[in-house]
Amino acid sequence: MLNRSDALDLAFHALADPTRRAMVERLSLGPASVSELGRPFAMSLPAVTQHLAVLERSGLVVSEKTGRVRTCRVEAKALSEAEQWINARRIEWERRLDRLGAYLEEITKEGSKNGEPT
């Protein structure tokens, strides 16, 4: 079982490549077979399989074999954890800006009360 930090390492690492992001983009629209998934890229099947392995290891994608066809789909949970991490940073950052804004407003008011130029 991966801890949350390891899971984020793997998810962000998987997303740090344009081919893998394109694969996740494709799968966000619906499941696809491995060959469908590889079609837009000028790359060998082993190369496609290797990218897919990185995506599966990260938990962003799961696949299932039925007969001779392996079907892939996105797993929303891993994607959502990566989103939540970034989201939390933005919220902290915006809160800080709000506090800074309120503080600047306060000292500007104080300044004008004391007859200082604003």
Added chain:
Amino acid sequence: MLNRSDALDLAFHALADPTRRAMVERLSLGPASVSELGRPFAMSLPAVTQHLAVLERSGLVVSEKTGRVRTCRVEAKALSEAEQWINARRIEWERRLDRLGAYLEEITKEGSKNGEPT
């Protein structure tokens, strides 16, 4: 000038490491000097500087030197682009689930109209 895909490569790569994520977490709360930033980690200054270089290359962090002190802060734009990319995937994925839900509801209704068990 980086294109959007290269910028996402660098941003996700920078976030794929727990020390660099901890640095971004710290900087989301406000600017910090390089030594403040390195303090929580049992690591040499060159190692801290190296992580910082990856963060700066990705555009997630900017730094400025005043006298002998280099102060670092988060740059919201790169973080927000990474967030938007993941967000867009979730929206596509949720839309797909909505369409699937509507379709299932439709065929269930059709089935019960025709007297089939639902």
